[in-house]
Amino acid sequence: QVQLQESGPGLVKPAETLSLTCTVSGGSISSSSYYWGWIRQPPGKGLEWIGSISYSGTTYYNPSLKSRVTISADTSKNQVSLKLTSVTAADTAVYYCARHPGVYAMNFDSWGQGALVTVSS
Amino acid sequence: QSALTQPASLSGSPGQAISISCTGTSSDVGSYNYVSWYQQHPGKAPKLMIYDVSNRPSGISNRFSASKSGNTASLTISGLQAEDEADYYCSSFSSSTTRVVFGGGTKLTVL
Numbered sequence: 190q191v192q193l194q195e196s197g198p199g200l201v202k203p204a205e206t207l208s209l210t211c212t213v214s215g216g217s218i219s220s221s222s223y224y225w226g227w228i229r230q231p232p233g234k235g236l237e238w239i240g241s242i243s244y245s246g247t248t249y250y251n252p253s254l255k256s257r258v259t260i261s262a263d264t265s266k267n268q269v270s271l272k273l274t275s276v277t278a279a280d281t282a283v284y285y286c287a288r289h290p291g292v293y294a295m296n297f298d299s300w301g302q303g304a305l306v307t308v309s310s
Numbered sequence: 311q312s313a314l315t316q317p318a319s320l321s322g323s324p325g326q327a328i329s330i331s332c333t334g335t336s337s338d339v340g341s342y343n344y345v346s347w348y349q350q351h352p353g354k355a356p357k358l359m360i361y362d363v364s365n366r367p368s369g370i371s372n373r374f375s376a377s378k379s380g381n382t383a384s385l386t387i388s389g390l391q392a393e394d395e396a397d398y399y400c401s402s403f404s405s406s407t408t409r410v411v412f413g414g415g416t417k418l419t420v421l
Contacts, residue, residue: 236399236412293403295410296346296361303355
């Protein structure tokens with residue numbers, strides 16, 4: 190059974206870059222069966238898709254964040270990474286990595302436990 | 311404002327059945343059978359309960375069912391149990407550039 194684990198700094202200063210890593214175990218991120226996405230949830234609010242990366246490295250981003258987001262994959266470490274630049278307090282959220290089966294089938298069937306990132310000086 | 315509209319809250323008594331609606335547009339719910347439902351308990355990650363409108367992943371109770379009509383999808387929980395008290399989110403593939411949109415979430419209270 191696949192497991193996902195987010196890691197990274199819990200506190201980021203305004204205007205700096207948020208960096209998170211999702212380590213996948215129990216399955217290969219290179220598998221052609223799955224895509225790997227990032228979703229965030231501000232405290233007390235709903236879910237927002239940030240972007241996804243395919244098994245072949247193709248990326249898809251939420252247009253509202255596209256200018257600040259980079260998602261990449263390290264197949265040797267079986268990790269997917271998220272970078273979000275020029276953060277503000279509005280980027281404070283729990284960040285989840287999750288798996289989905291297709292570019293249209295964006296049903297996230299396995300999730301990490303989430304990483305709370307606070308943007309504050 | 312979320313792209314998909316859900317009631318903010320619902321409540322029901324143990325044993326009852328409740329339905330949560332999720333209204334979108336012809337760019338998402340109305341045109342694609344890629345509607346999903348998630349259950350989220352406080353402090354936990356969301357859990358996929360329904361995918362592709364009405365399919366249950368392995369291990370999900372058959373008390374959870376879902377359907378779609380036009381631009382509105384619905385999740386029905388029958389035989390309400392205390393453990394069903396949670397937030398529920400719908401999502402859909404979208405032909406807009408956003409690709410996937412979520413509802414604002416429905417807080418279900420089991421009285």
